[in-house]
Structure formats: structure tokens, C-alpha cells
Amino acid sequence: MLKPKGFTSRVIHTPFAKDDVNRALHQPIYSNAAFDFESAENMELAFQGRLPVHAYSRITNPTVENFELRIKQMTDALNVTALSSGMAAISNVIFLLASSGTNIVVSNHLFGNTYVFFNSTIRDFGIEARFCDLTDSEAVRKNIDGKTVAVFAESITNPQLEVVDLALLAGIAHEKNVPFIVDSTLTPPNVFRAKDFGVNIDVISSTKCISGGATSIGGLIVDYGTFDWSKSTKLAPLAKRFGPFAFNYKLRREIFRNLGACLSPFAAYLQSLGLETLQLRFEKAVENCRELAPFLKTLPQVKSVHYPGLKDSKYYEISKKQFGNYPGAMLTFDFTSKEECFAFVNKLELIKRATNVYDNKTLVIHPASTIYCDFSPADRESMHVYDTTLRLSLGIEYAEDLKDDILQALEGLGHGA
Numbered sequence: 001m002l003k004p005k006g007f008t009s010r011v012i013h014t015p016f017a018k019d020d021v022n023r024a025l026h027q028p029i030y031s032n033a034a035f036d037f038e039s040a041e042n043m044e045l046a047f048q049g050r051l052p053v054h055a056y057s058r059i060t061n062p063t064v065e066n067f068e069l070r071i072k073q074m075t076d077a078l079n080v081t082a083l084s085s086g087m088a089a090i091s092n093v094i095f096l097l098a099s100s101g102t103n104i105v106v107s108n109h110l111f112g113n114t115y116v117f118f119n120s121t122i123r124d125f126g127i128e129a130r131f132c133d134l135t136d137s138e139a140v141r142k143n144i145d146g147k148t149v150a151v152f153a154e155s156i157t158n159p160q161l162e163v164v165d166l167a168l169l170a171g172i173a174h175e176k177n178v179p180f181i182v183d184s185t186l187t188p189p190n191v192f193r194a195k196d197f198g199v200n201i202d203v204i205s206s207t208k209c210i211s212g213g214a215t216s217i218g219g220l221i222v223d224y225g226t227f228d229w230s231k232s233t234k235l236a237p238l239a240k241r242f243g244p245f246a247f248n249y250k251l252r253r254e255i256f257r258n259l260g261a262c263l264s265p266f267a268a269y270l271q272s273l274g275l276e277t278l279q280l281r282f283e284k285a286v287e288n289c290r291e292l293a294p295f296l297k298t299l300p301q302v303k304s305v306h307y308p309g310l311k312d313s314k315y316y317e318i319s320k321k322q323f324g325n326y327p328g329a330m331l332t333f334d335f336t337s338k339e340e341c342f343a344f345v346n347k348l349e350l351i352k353r354a355t356n357v358y359d360n361k362t363l364v365i366h367p368a369s370t371i372y373c374d375f376s377p378a379d380r381e382s383m384h385v386y387d388t389t390l391r392l393s394l395g396i397e398y399a400e401d402l403k404d405d406i407l408q409a410l411e412g413l414g415h416g417a
């Protein structure tokens with residue numbers, strides 16, 4: 001059988017785990033909780049994990065499994081687990097690896113909920129998040145000790161748009177026998193091959209571009225099978241029995257089941273459809289971002305524009321190395337005050353005021369007053385989240401329409417016009 005090489009071909013032609021009795025070309029939505037067994041013996045084998053059948057949809061479900069298989073195809077992962085949200089993916093991984101008294105080395109440039117998860121939620125369970133500058137290798141090295149269970153990074157941070165050298169960080173983590181976990185939501189698998197940069201576990205919010213245009217909430221844990229779990233105190237006993245499958249065994253037979261954050265079959269169906277057009281949509285959104293960034297720079301009211309795809313960005317080279325010609329579809333830009341940001345946002349007609357990213361529609365938000373509103377001004381300052389900054393997530397519209405909307409919103413806005 002011909003094995004397709006192209007990203008989209010592989011996604012679209014991922015075989016079902018089992019042939020469909022009606023030869024349907026889409027995996028049907030199995031919207032049921034439980035499955036019938038042929039015999040008590042089969043039931044016993046299934047519960048022991050020795051018979052690959054479905055028992056209960058919180059544990060596995062055919063529609064969800066098909067979505068996982070497609071992700072596995074496109075990432076060359078060893079195991080993939082789909083969950084109810086990106087936050088569920090992150091919390092499952094951290095609760096799997098950490099226990100009280102251990103620590104995680106991470107930057108304070110993080111997606112807002114992830115930051116609070118690290119800074120507060122896990123602290124209540126005796127797990128320490130060691131915030132440090134991940135662009136400073138020495139700082140990372142110094143923070144890792146015998147109790148470190150993970151180094152965690154985002155492929156492009158939001159809203160700072162910082163890009164760290166992932167292969168370098170992976171090298172440091174591995175030198176210290178620690179797994180490297182990356183949230184690659186902003187650089188989907190068609191542009192970023194996490195496995196090639198030493199990432200051991202990849203977490204993705206499939207709510208974003210995978211869902212096909214903000215159709216549903218979902219998350220993914222992508223396990224590349226590249227970490228030697230005998231080096232993890234917690235997983236070493238399982239590593240003896242299961243080798244590279246130790247992480248997945250602990251996840252599927254304990255953590256994921258017990259935390260219960262499974263993806264619904266209907267969301268899995270929508271996200272499988274979304275995957276089929278991921279490459280087409282994402283390439284278009286990035287093209288729009290590449291076009292809008294220099295355009296915004298020409299506008300006198302705009303004080304600065306940040307995008308790793310701009311040649312004057314300090315992350316241009318490392319972005320190119322890691323994400324090729326597709327350094328994300330999100331940019332930030334600054335006015336001189338919060339009032340100016342608000343006036344501009346209020347005048348937009350086509351661009352939507354929304355907190356999501358990577359929808360098919362272009363979205364704008366003022367991060368300081370929204371996502372980061374619970375933080376003190378001093379904390380925001382330390383996280384490099386400023387009152388003068390707007391974030392723009394590019395959709396797949398015709399770029400000239402977006403420019404027209406921006407130009408009309410700028411009319412009559414303060415000075416410089």
C-alpha cells in the first residue's frame with residue numbers, strides 16, 4: 001500500500017483502527033458511554049489491557065481514538081491522548097510526573113491559566129514551580145536539581161512572543177536526566193516537528209487551529225517515546241516493565257482515567273474534520289500575519305510591532321530554525337496608552353474582540369486588562385505584559401479587508417493620523 005508523505009495526505013488517509021461496517025469515509029460519532037462484551041472472559045482480558053476493545057468512553061472511544069490516530073500519524077509519536085482541553089493536557093502531564101517535594105523548571109512567560117496552574121494550583125500540592133529565564137542556559141542549569149521532574153516551555157510565548165532555543169533546552173534537560181515538556185499550541189505539527197528538537201512530551205490545545213475554526217475545546221498529550229523513564233524516580237518501576245511505554249501506561253491506566261477529563265466524541269469528530277484543513281488554514285493565517293506585521297509598522301500611530309517573522313525581531317533566526325517560514329499567526333503591537341488601545345479596539349468592525357487565538361476569524365484582545373486582570377501591575381510588569389499592548393491573532397480572511405478595518409479604526413484616533 002502506498003504510504004503518503006505529505007502532511008495533509010497522511011492526515012486524511014489515516015486508516016481507522018477497525019474497518020467501518022458501512023465503509024463510511026468519516027469515522028462515525030460514537031456517542032455512547034459503554035460497550036457490550038462477547039463474554040466474561042473477554043471482559044476480563046479487556047480490563048487487564050490484553051484485548052484492544054472499548055469498554056467505557058471516559059477511557060477510550062472509537063471516534064476519539066480515530067482523532068488520536070490521526071495526530072499520531074502526523075507527529076510520528078509513540079502514543080497520543082486526546083483530552084477535554086489544553087489545560088487538561090497540561091495538568092494531566094504535571095500530575096503524572098510530579099509529586100510533593102518535587103519541582104518544575106519553567107519561565108514566567110506563560111499562557112495565563114498555565115501560569116496560575118504552576119504558581120498556585122500545584123503549589124497547594126507541595127510541587128514547586130521554579131520560574132527562570134529560559135533564554136539563559138546557565139539559569140536553567142542552576143535551577144535543575146535532583147528533585148526536578150520536568151523542564152516546561154512554550155514554543156512561542158503569549159503575549160510576549162518570546163522564542164526559546166528548544167533543542168538547547170532539551171539538551172540541558174537531558175544532560176540532567178529530566179524530561180523536556182513543550183506546549184506547542186502556537187506552532188502546530190505541520191510547521192514544528194517537536195520530536196526533531198528533543199521534545200519528549202508535547203502538549204497542545206487543540207481548541208486553537210486544530211479544531212477547524214474554534215469549533216470546540218480540546219487538548220492533546222503527544223508522547224514521542226524518546227525519554228528513558230528509568231531516570232524518573234516516580235516512573236522507574238514502570239520503566240522496568242514497559243520501557244518507553246511507561247509514561248503512557250501511567251497516563252492511560254491511572255491519571256487520565258482518574259482525573260476524568262476525556263474529550264467528547266462529538267468534539268473529537270469536529271477536531272478530526274479540522275485537522276483535514278489544518279495545513280491549508282494555518283499557512284493562510286501565517287501569510288496574513290506576515291503581511292499585517294510590516295503593514296502595522298508603516299502606521300504612524302503604532303509605536304512598535306512584535307512578530308518573530310519580522311527580520312528585526314531578536315527571535316527571527318531561532319524561529320526560522322524551528323518553525324521554518326511559519327513563525328505563528330499571532331502578533332502584538334503597541335500604542336502609547338491603554339486608552340488608545342481601547343478606542344482602537346472599540347472601532348473595529350470586522351476584527352472580533354475575543355480571547356481565543358487561531359480562529360478562522362481575526363481576533364483582537366488587550367491582554368493586560370483581560371487575561372492578566374487578576375495580576376498586580378508589578379506582576380504584569382515582571383511578566384512583560386504591558387498596558388499599551390494589543391494582541392492580534394490572524395484568521396484566514398482576505399488581508400486587504402483586515403487592513404481596511406484597521407485603517408478605518410485608526411481614523412480620528414489621537415495624534416499622528
Ligand SMILES: *Cc1c(COP(=O)(O)O)cnc(C)c1O
Pocket residue numbers: 085086087088111114154158183185186205206207208217218219357
Ligand atoms: C489556549 C491555550 C492553552 C489552554 O488550552 P484550552 O484548550 O483553552 O484549555 C494552553 N496553552 C496555550 C499556549 C494556549 O494558547
